[in-house]
Amino acid sequence: MTVFSRIPTALKLLAGALALTLHPLTQAAEAPPAELHLDYAYYSPVSLVLKHFGWLEKALPETKVTWVFSQGSNRSLEYLNSGGADFGSSASLSAVLARANGSPIKSVYVYSRAEWTALVVRKDSTLQTVADLKGKKIAATKGTDPYLFTLRALQQARLSKDDVELLHLQHPDGRIALEKGDVDAWAGLDPHMAASEIQAGSRLLYRNKDFNSYGVVSVTERYAKEHPQAIKTVIGAYEKAREWALKNPEEFAQLLATESGLPLDVAKLQLSRTDLSSPQLTDKDVAASKAAAPILVSEELVRKGTHVDEVIDQLIDPAFGKAVIGKP
Template identity: 50%
Template sequence: MERRRFLGAAGAVGATALGAGCIGNLGGSGGSRTVTVDWAYYNPVSLVIREHDWMQEAFAETDTDVEWVLSLGSNEANEYSQSGEAEFASTAGIAALMARSNGVPIRTPYVYSKPEWTALVAPSDSGISEVADLEGKSVAATRGTDPHFFLLQALDQAGLSESDVEVVHLQHPEGQTALVEGEVDAWAGLDPHMAELELENDVDLFFREPNFNTYGFLNVLEGFAEEHPEDVRRVLETYERGRQWALDNPEETAGILAAESEMSEPVAERVFTQRTDLSTPLPGDQHRELLSDLAPILHEEEMVSEDADLQAAVDELIDSETARPVIE
């Protein structure tokens, strides 16, 4: 668990260093400008691409360098987009909609996964076996990410609201640690941290609902996409290369996930082979419908302004055409 604290701290330091221009170029060619792309443990395709240096390869004959930054959650990825510190960032679908509704100028040309990456987790001896048992309890969650929205949907289905529990807002690795150390009663978990707890600690995933998980979105800054369409094409082509390789090499992909996140091979295999679907990379109607159904939560929880046009934001966010030519 201590290494999780270190990873969380490293992510926070990395974000600060990025703002100061201190994150080094990984494989850049000394070009005249830089494209910054995030990587995340919850985005296995990004790990594959980074492992093979394929993004640097895609830009090798241009005057553009590539930098990688670590996102520990959708909230951090959205912060990169909002500040303009990353042109491409990985989030859950509902988190992308929240950002777009709040004026962050992103759109989603690519879906990196259809995961079941979140569930509600509690120690096996906690007496918590259903969502209703959370009333009056403390629950760790990362505000603005899929696990947080998962928790809100679960509470609503059980006839509860966020005010009926004490939500402790922690980054995903810190939420994992807080649960193990008894600092919270439950955790809105995220893989791979959740799978690690499931296999290595005495915990239960006491509430699972795959349809409450939103897709993994790769977002791009709208202005960048309009000014540099060839760069966007290179990134999307590289993502397709990574996705196809991951589909063809599931064991090796699980191995990369294990190595990058310092987890065991069984944990990585559970995350990638049992809970990750890479078959739907092109955003489309199913994503629009899902976000439209979930959008009211953003108003109810006051995560967007009262006058935010959420349906317009859905339509502006989902880009079904840009990646079409590069998807096999």
Template identity: 45%
Template sequence: MHSFIKRSIICISTVLALILGADLSAGPLPSVLRVDYADYNPLSLVLRKFNWLDEEFKQDNVRIHWVFSPGSDAALKNLQADSLDIASTGSLSSLWSKANGNSIKAFYVFGRPEWAAVLVSHDSPLGSVKDLKGKSIASPTGTDAYFFLLRALHDAGLHKDDVRIISLPHKAGKAVVENHFVDAWGGVEPYAAISQLDRGSRVLYRNVHFNSYGVLNITGDFARKYPEVVSRVVNVYEKARKWAIMHSDEFRVIYAEEARVSLPVSRIVLGRYDFSRPVFEHNDITTLKDGSSILKEEKFIRQDTDVDMLINDLIDSRFVNQLHLESVR
């Protein structure tokens, strides 16, 4: 009886493996794959530079169409509007978008950066976040920089209603704080590093624990219709990730060229990224849970939102879990 049960379990496991394998390796292909690239997703710039996605799908006659994402807010809007297939965002931005009806799945961690900070001009009299009460701050709504700003305000005992937040793209936010049109800026890399080096802007607040991580997103429909495509995109991203780790000097040069920043800025920006682990980990879940509190407190999501269920529905780990990950140092 024991051997019969054991053989039955093995048979069932084999069948399930075959089914799951088929889900990720068979199916139709789109004629065009619309993939974003962003200066906050350095690996996307490597892929675009080397045409690795184009090479991957060339034999299938799938054309790669690159779309620039200036921020998580734009990437998520394009994904929801069906004008983008693969979108790069901060994970907390994805959670917020998911809670508000965007049927998306986060399927790959492209990096764990310290990319957000609150900055002021070089000659600003402000000395702490508490001094921002009643002041104007630029930051694009729905981005990791924006949610970082809200958490920084809460850390100082302030709320968004205690300040005047002006939603501007990252590049515009940099310009207005440098030219004293606003008092502070909830900024993000690489613009924060550029502003610091070129204009002497000063970091008013940093907190590595208030940064979410960078993820690739797809819609639920795309995941169901094209699982093979998603799987192959993950494999190509893995190629870029491992290359970046093994060729750090060349990576800095490519990032500088593709993001149109100086090499010193490139060194600073990439030095604030951890590219070592593309899989979703326990700490990533904790980061999202911790960050979700600000979404509820500032009424970006409903108070009765089941965050655990929302996170479980957002993260689709099957594509990265199929990888045989090697430790690259």
């Protein structure tokens, strides 16, 4: 047998060796997770759409999808920390606060950009400005956007949290406390805020859209490393829900009303303050978070020596959204 006649055999052996070398790479493709836990919240109406239609369950037929209810950003972030949720919906500044205090999370998607919080007083209140709140009782849920909104509003009025009495109540309880007269003001959150306006005549004492941080879906760093494809699948499902909401505003409002148990006019008021047009994280979001970050330092909400700008750079990860949505 000549050397030329042995070439096909040599090529076969080489091909076999290459196949063995490449085999582990094909095996490394991410399998769908056996279970996936997400939160849903009335302050994140798109999550209600996603849960209602079951689009994520259809996208991951071999995965057991479980939903947990979040009353506020603090609960959502607690679920992420404890493993009770793989995806959590919170205000972006609340996510910054959590990351700065040691929670290894990454924000991967914007579920809404809403003016969802303001300082609320009763309809018969004599208070007219934030400065009038000095020495007063304010209900606020610590670790949430309404709480941070309150601190920023006080700071702008040259007050600090020590100039008022903050009562740390969950959002629905804060509404009740305000309407009963147990507190002078409440750091409201939609839809509870919209409901109090319509049903009890409550008045928005102070509004500032720039002091409202956008809503983000976050995951842990470990989950981001182990399940990148699952994250993209979830974002894709969120996008389907967002697009449905934009195309069906009346049905969207009715769904929010039904899920929250609130009247339709309350749901419509909430949605009138909700912007669903920009789901992608951008450099502008990084800049906005950094502009809001000083309140975390000045009010000693983060550990001394924490470089909050670095925390924000580590937190906000637009890559997953870009892979699904494309460029903003």
